[in-house]
Amino acid sequence: MKLILPSPAKINLSLWVKGKRVDGYHEIITVMHTINLMDIISLLPSNRLELSIKGNSSLPLDKSNLIIKACKLFQEATGIKPKVKIKLEKKIPVGAGLGGGSSNAATTLKGLNLMYDKPLSDEKLQEIAAELGSDVPFFLKGGLAIAYGRGEKLKHYTKSDFKILLIYPGFSCLTKEVYENLPSIIRTEITVEAAERLIVSPLINGKFEEVENNMENDLELSNSPCVKRVLKIKEQLVKFGLKPLMSGSGSSIFSIIKDENFDVTPLKKEGYWFKFLSAI
Numbered sequence: 001m002k003l004i005l006p007s008p009a010k011i012n013l014s015l016w017v018k019g020k021r022v023d024g025y026h027e028i029i030t031v032m033h034t035i036n037l038m039d040i041i042s043l044l045p046s047n048r049l050e051l052s053i054k055g056n057s058s059l060p061l062d063k064s065n066l067i068i069k070a071c072k073l074f075q076e077a078t079g080i081k082p083k084v085k086i087k088l089e090k091k092i093p094v095g096a097g098l099g100g101g102s103s104n105a106a107t108t109l110k111g112l113n114l115m116y117d118k119p120l121s122d123e124k125l126q127e128i129a130a131e132l133g134s135d136v137p138f139f140l141k142g143g144l145a146i147a148y149g150r151g152e153k154l155k156h157y158t159k160s161d162f163k164i165l166l167i168y169p170g171f172s173c174l175t176k177e178v179y180e181n182l183p184s185i186i187r188t189e190i191t192v193e194a195a196e197r198l199i200v201s202p203l204i205n206g207k208f209e210e211v212e213n214n215m216e217n218d219l220e221l222s223n224s225p226c227v228k229r230v231l232k233i234k235e236q237l238v239k240f241g242l243k244p245l246m247s248g249s250g251s252s253i254f255s256i257i258k259d260e261n262f263d264v265t266p267l268k269k270e271g272y273w274f275k276f277l278s279a280i
């Protein structure tokens, strides 16, 4: 059977850093929502594992690609050697804080599990996903969730319905470098319950002004040169009347849109890549 699966991007409606862990990761609390910007992953039975990519010539095709990593972990967990031709149609900008690679890994895991009659339970899928990356478990279900721990622990909520304007400035930020250049931040006051009160419940109730006033991303405090570039663009977007926030570790910036006929002329003048998108 041939499978054609969407692999959506995400935005972080907030991200708070509680401190650095002994394993080198940071303890975070973040609110994520999938959006209708997506890669397409197709899986076709074949006599061996092969990957081809359309839409991005710089991505690796070898074991450093998160799709191939997902195939390897699937084989280790099930003993099944995936004999599948995987085609990736890339639309999500890479290194943009949109979770494109993490989403691809999760979608591949789900696809292989479907293709081989579900040898893995949901719990086992979560476990493997967490090995692939901190953002990967979220994409097994997507929608609206609070992620905590290093990002692999999840509390899902009913999806919300809102629109955003997403701006991608044309350069990537490396997640590792953004975290490594963070000053020490100890947001003791932020808990899952606080994130529910500040972001999740106003979002679900359509109180977008309240969400905008509460949303924060502690990764904007990073001394990474990439983040500094993003913040300069963010300042400009504020002048255009937006209430922008960097998504994840950057480089993209989003703003919740209450009215679709926002004048995009200044964005066009700056030559930014931008899209009106919806939460899904």
Ligand SMILES: C[C@](O)(CO)[C@H](O)COP(=O)(O)OP(=O)(O)OC[C@H]1O[C@@H](n2ccc(N)nc2=O)[C@H](O)[C@@H]1O
Binding pocket: 012, 015, 024, 025, 026, 027, 028, 030, 097, 099, 102, 132, 133, 134, 135, 136, 149, 150, 151, 175, 176, 179, 180, 248, 249
């Ligand atoms: C920035 C976010 O995308 C927000 O959703 C996530 O926190 C990062 O998720 P991710 O890209 O899947 O990150 P991973 O691939 O697990 O980690 C990449 C690198 O980012 C740093 N990292 C990541 C997550 C975390 N909670 N603390 C960290 O310090 C670590 O140096 C790690 O080696």
Ligand SMILES: Nc1ncnc2c1ncn2[C@@H]1O[C@H](COP(=O)(O)OP(=O)(O)OP(=O)(O)O)[C@@H](O)[C@H]1O
Binding pocket: 059, 060, 064, 065, 066, 067, 093, 094, 095, 096, 097, 098, 099, 100, 101, 102, 103, 104, 105, 135, 173, 175, 248, 249, 250, 251
């Ligand atoms: N299938 C893939 N798609 C995108 N990036 C991939 C993939 N496989 C490996 N990578 C690597 O992962 C890194 C960026 O991944 P991704 O696009 O998920 O970053 P991101 O959008 O910043 O995500 P996050 O918000 O999780 O940090 C790049 O170094 C890229 O080379």
